[in-house]
């Protein structure tokens with residue numbers, strides 16, 4: 521061979537030690553936020569259809585999980601509640617005895633340092649499964665804002681550290697920030713599901729919450745053919761006072777994550793959603809892929825795209841895998 525390569529990138533790949541030292545992106549347990557589902561009732565730990573290994577917990581069974589989360593070194597959770605009854609105005613969302621409110625108070629006694637974020641949305645609480653109040657088949661954006669505001673304040677009163685509106689209503693951050701500030705909760709953070717696409721990847725989650733909408737969510741969640749719009753949504757929520765921005769789903773939207781990270785000054789979270797989880801579980805269950813390897817690779821790519829926080833149902837497994845290596 522006559523030609524001699526001057527540049528030999530393979531030198532830096534030769535040993536694990538060197539690879540570890542030059543790695544640009546390293547996934548850590550601290551990067552993860554774990555979604556937790558709470559339900560009314562007693563002695564319930566019920567596996568969620570389509571999400572093997574994920575459960576609905578009643579409050580009396582929740583301590584086992586919180587203990588596991590704490591031991592794993594996971595710093596934060598995202599709380600989802602399934603209400604006792606659904607109604608037109610999503611009223612369990614903002615009552616002191618709502619399932620989320622009770623869960624927050626309990627978790628704060630069990631693990632005071634665990635950061636609690638709460639999903640603030642109407643879809644699990646409304647009869648038609650929409651993320652807003654509907655009138656004659658149309659979403660009433662501004663009436664929905666009142667409910668989001670009341671819910672944010674109610675979650676804050678119970679001790680939530682972060683409230684996370686996921687309904688893609690215009691003005692939701694401003695409404696919630698105002699409500700929080702007027703009620704002396706200026707230190708409660710807002711994580712906006714700022715860039716949330718109308719996605720088929722939410723299927724298993726909707727089964728879990730009984731929140732399949734009548735029709736679809738395309739009049740409020742974003743069209744996946746659009747990218748510029750992500751920048752607009754992100755900018756708007758930053759201006760309205762969001763503390764974190766979220767992009768959702770994650771793996772099919774790495775370009776969006778990167779774009780939002782580059783064009784905003786806020787930390788960006790990405791949600792590796794239920795359908796993404798389900799696909800890996802199904803393939804791994806059939807022995808078609810190496811679950812651990814594929815999960816670590818997937819989540820590392822989300823971090824490489826620029827996400828600071830990754831919401832994932834795999835959080836507990838990943839914490840364990842990372843501790844083993």
Ligand code: PBG
Nearest residue numbers: 641643686721722725793794795
């Ligand atoms: C509520 C909400 C959804 C998810 C998080 N918050 C469902 C939806 O918008 O239909 C999806 C999470 C997942 O799929 O894991 N609006």
